[in-house]
Amino acid sequence: MKPAFTNFYLFLVLFGSTIVRASIIPKVSGVNTEIVAPTNKNEELSSHFINVMKESIPNEYIVMFKKNVKSYQIQAHFKHLQVISNLHGKFFDLNTFKIEPFQIGRNTEYNQKGDSSPLLNGYLLKTDSSLVSHILPYLKLINIIEVIETNSKIHLNKQTIQEDTPWGLTRISKRDRVWIGEDQKYLYDMESLNPKVVVNSYILDTGINIEHEQFEGRASWGITIPDNDNEFDYNGHGTHCAGVIGSRDFGVAKNTRLIAVKVLRSNGDGEMSDLIKGIEYVVNDHLNNLAQNITGTEFKGSVINLSIGAGKSPALTLAIKAATKYGVHFAVAAGNEQDDACYLSPSDSEDVITVGATGFSDQMAFFSNYGPCVNIFAPGMNIMSTFIGPNNNETLSLTGTSMASPHVAGLIAYFLSLQPEIDSQYNVKKELISPEILREKVSKFATKDAIYDVPELTPNLMIFNGRGENLSKFWNY
Ligand SMILES: *[C@@H]1O[C@H](CO)[C@@H](O)[C@H](O)[C@H]1NC(C)=O
Ligand SMILES: *[C@@H]1O[C@H](CO)[C@@H](O)[C@H](O)[C@H]1NC(C)=O
Ligand SMILES: *[C@@H]1O[C@H](CO)[C@@H](O)[C@H](O)[C@H]1NC(C)=O
Ligand SMILES: *[C@@H]1O[C@H](CO)[C@@H](O)[C@H](O)[C@H]1NC(C)=O
Numbered sequence: 001m002k003p004a005f006t007n008f009y010l011f012l013v014l015f016g017s018t019i020v021r022a023s024i025i026p027k028v029s030g031v032n033t034e035i036v037a038p039t040n041k042n043e044e045l046s047s048h049f050i051n052v053m054k055e056s057i058p059n060e061y062i063v064m065f066k067k068n069v070k071s072y073q074i075q076a077h078f079k080h081l082q083v084i085s086n087l088h089g090k091f092f093d094l095n096t097f098k099i100e101p102f103q104i105g106r107n108t109e110y111n112q113k114g115d116s117s118p119l120l121n122g123y124l125l126k127t128d129s130s131l132v133s134h135i136l137p138y139l140k141l142i143n144i145i146e147v148i149e150t151n152s153k154i155h156l157n158k159q160t161i162q163e164d165t166p167w168g169l170t171r172i173s174k175r176d177r178v179w180i181g182e183d184q185k186y187l188y189d190m191e192s193l194n195p196k197v198v199v200n201s202y203i204l205d206t207g208i209n210i211e212h213e214q215f216e217g218r219a220s221w222g223i224t225i226p227d228n229d230n231e232f233d234y235n236g237h238g239t240h241c242a243g244v245i246g247s248r249d250f251g252v253a254k255n256t257r258l259i260a261v262k263v264l265r266s267n268g269d270g271e272m273s274d275l276i277k278g279i280e281y282v283v284n285d286h287l288n289n290l291a292q293n294i295t296g297t298e299f300k301g302s303v304i305n306l307s308i309g310a311g312k313s314p315a316l317t318l319a320i321k322a323a324t325k326y327g328v329h330f331a332v333a334a335g336n337e338q339d340d341a342c343y344l345s346p347s348d349s350e351d352v353i354t355v356g357a358t359g360f361s362d363q364m365a366f367f368s369n370y371g372p373c374v375n376i377f378a379p380g381m382n383i384m385s386t387f388i389g390p391n392n393n394e395t396l397s398l399t400g401t402s403m404a405s406p407h408v409a410g411l412i413a414y415f416l417s418l419q420p421e422i423d424s425q426y427n428v429k430k431e432l433i434s435p436e437i438l439r440e441k442v443s444k445f446a447t448k449d450a451i452y453d454v455p456e457l458t459p460n461l462m463i464f465n466g467r468g469e470n471l472s473k474f475w476n477y
């Protein structure tokens with residue numbers, strides 16, 4: 001007991017002022033939980049509720065702070081948590097009490113703008129059940145917190161496999177459907193191949209086989225988030241997506257850099273906290289690229305493709321909002337449940353482009369989610385792309401909204417690469433185009449009422465790349 005006492009004393013000395021406040025925290029036995037009801041895209045998040053996710057991971061919580069919380073307040077909060085932990089005898093057992101902070105948009109000139117900074121702070125708390133009943137009531141009283149939610153399992157959207165050709169590329173470069181026997185072409189602006197222009201596409205998925213010859217050396221490994229996992233895509237899903245976004249033969253944007261952000265394990269499962277850490281990585285990488293302005297290149301933006309299905313997650317919604325404020329674009333799969341996309345995250349987010357899937361004859365795919373949270377449709381049935389296997393030239397045809405969202409991620413990368421120079425007459429704001437404005441332009445430029453079997457309240461819009469022709473109309477919307 002002696003060392004324990006000594007350490008406790010030291011702890012009191014260090015954090016004496018917080019001990020008193022911590023000790024008046026009401027002790028509540030049993031945990032109160034309230035579930036946040038499904039919301040529309042524009043609804044405000046309520047604070048001080050614990051959002052209980054489907055497939056919660058026991059004793060793990062994602063906590064997001066309100067905007068403009070100061071770092072000393074966060075440090076004080078962490079100390080409070082340590083004090084509570086300590087008071088309940090967990091001080092010496094680091095395995096039962098762990099804080100993993102997130103900071104989306106750290107260390108940048110943006111953050112000197114003070115109140116207008118979208119910097120988002122939060123953390124993953126891992127503890128044990130004996131502490132949860134003491135910590136949760138405390139968290140619910142703290143007014144610097146925006147969201148508390150249970151950490152949860154996330155999964156790949158399911159897909160089916162069939163052999164076919166990449167009709168999707170043909171479809172997005174014309175206004176009408178693709179016909180059997182038609183000479184299938186993909187028309188795009190060769191200017192988008194300018195090697196000096198850098199647009200980064202981040203694939204938050206199972207990884208990418210970056211050696212695949214279809215990627216022509218443009219693919220690289222960003223980061224592996226799950227613990228004890230390897231820098232390889234053993235699943236193939238991420239490699240397939242990356243191929244639709246930017247491979248030589250199957251890709252929409254044939255010059256984009258493809259960056260693997262492995263947030264899902266090889267079996268396609270993962271955790272919400274790892275997805276948020278993946279977004280944190282992308283935003284911070286994007287801001288570094290903006291600041292560095294690598295000599296001889298012109299950095300024109302970043303896009304994230306996400307086709308991960310999860311329950312309603314206010315923490316993920318906040319992370320995406322912060323990322324888009326920093327200028328990162330998102331294409332998100334609507335999901336394959338034949339249900340309203342507003343019931344799921346991230347497809348419910350107002351800050352992303354949510355993508356439903358269509359088939360060869362322009363029908364809405366029978367599995368595609370729909371509803372007002374869908375922004376647009378893209379080809380998603382029998383989509384040929386890169387895959388994993390014994391050689392670095394494997395291909396496979398897959399079906400799902402996960403195949404539709406990469407068409408949009410690729411299209412965003414394509415438009416970003418062609419965006420008017422900062423000093424051009426078309427660049428009204430004299431800065432890189434924002435996710436909000438680009439999202440609007442992509443919808444306005446889309447082909448209207450081409451898709452059949454689209455339910456009411458779902459926008460009937462098919463993406464369009466402009467056929468490689470003059471895009472002045474697009475930029476002038
Ligand atoms: C990068 O540097 C070039 C040349 O110095 C400049 O024209 C361009 O605006 C810079 N881009 C960014 C994003 O700062
Ligand atoms: C793929 O690569 C392997 C090994 O290099 C080669 O034998 C095979 O012919 C290639 N397949 C195609 C379709 O190019
Ligand atoms: C986008 O990400 C989702 C989820 O990780 C994935 O299922 C889908 O295949 C990806 N699409 C592309 C084009 O990368
Ligand atoms: C594109 O079209 C617009 C109007 O149709 C025209 O004013 C402009 O000069 C064209 N730009 C190029 C590069 O051809």
